[in-house]
Amino acid sequence: SYELTQPPSVSVSPGQTARITCSGDTLPKQYAYWYQQKAGQAPIVVMYKDNERPSGIPERFSGSSSGTTVTLTISAVQAEDEADYYCQSADSSDTYVVFGGGTKLTVL
C-alpha cells in the first residue's frame, strides 16, 4: 500500500519559520495537499496542488516540492498556527487517496 511519511512533531518559537515535510514515492507525479486541524475542529485545506494557497489562508503559508518530498512552510509562525498538519496525495493510478500520519506543530 502507498504511504506518505511526516515527522510526528515540529516545534518553533513565535516569529520563526516552521517547515513540515511529507515524503512519498509518487509525489513527483501526484499533487500534494495540506490540511490544518486545530483541536476539536474539522480540518481545513491550507495548500493544494503543491503550492496553491486557498483564499483566506495567510500568505505566510507556502508550499514547495522537490523529488519525493513536499514541504509546507509557515513563515513568522504565530500562536494560532499551533495545530496538526496532514499531507494528502494519491496513488500512482490517481485512484486512491492517502493521508500522511500528521505532524503536530507546537508554538513554544
Add this chain to the structure above:
Amino acid sequence: QVQLQESGPGLVEPSETLSLTCAVSGYSISNGYFWGWIRQPPGKGLEWIGSIYYSGRTYYNPSLKSRVTISLDTSKNQFSLRLSSVTAADTAVYYCVSYRTCFDSWGQGTLVTVSS
C-alpha cells in the same frame, strides 16, 4: 459555499452495520464534484474511506473495500456511508467531505462508537 452535515447513530454494536448520511446544502450533488467520507479514530490521524463521483462511480480504500458502500440520493441532495461488520477499531469521528480541487468542504464530524 457548500455546507455538509453528518447524521446517524452515535453507537453501533459490534458486527452490525454503521450507517451515516451527509446532507448537502449550497450545491446540487448531481451537478458535479466528488463526495466522500474520511474518518479519524480518537487521538489518531485521518483515514480516507472512499469517494463517489456525481455520476455514481465509487472509489474505496482498499483496506475497507469489502465492507464499504457509498451512495448518492440526488432526490434528497445527500449521500450515505454504510460500513458492515464493524469492530471497536471502527470507532472514530466520521467526516463527510466534498472534493473539487481538494477536500475543500468538511462536515463538523460525528463520533461513532462501536460497543455493546
